Amino acid sequence: MIKDLVSALDYSAYAEVALGLFVAAFAVIFYGAFKLSSQASARFASIPLSDDVEDPRYE
DSSP: OHHHHHHHOOOHHHHHHHHHHHHHHHHHHHHHHHHSOHHHHHHHHTGGGOSSOOOGGGO
């Protein structure tokens, strides 16, 4: 019964949905990275070199 149900499912649509979700997430992250100001990106870049733990988005 379950074998018949699983074999009847079409998984090809899920691959296209997953690809669409990946592209959408990539576009949002790419847009957010380019929308950052130069000051904010400099603060984010200095995080590994700094001993203080602070969130550079709220300065």
